[in-house]
Amino acid sequence: MDSEVSKVEVTDIKMPFLSMVWFMVKWAIASIPAIIILWLLFVMFGGLIGGLTHI
Numbered sequence: 001m002d003s004e005v006s007k008v009e010v011t012d013i014k015m016p017f018l019s020m021v022w023f024m025v026k027w028a029i030a031s032i033p034a035i036i037i038l039w040l041l042f043v044m045f046g047g048l049i050g051g052l053t054h055i
Contacts, residue, residue: 015023
């Protein structure tokens with residue numbers, strides 16, 4: 001088998017403006033659960049550190 005590596009560079013994506021806007025709206029909505037999870041982890045970690053260092 002011939003194993004050659006090809007390098008690909010994307011220079012342009014043709015996408016209608018409204019499709020791009022809809023994609024960005026869906027992307028923003030999908031990020032909400034991730035933000036909530038990160039916030040919960042931060043609160044839990046901060047509470048743990050705060051509880052351990054409280055005298």
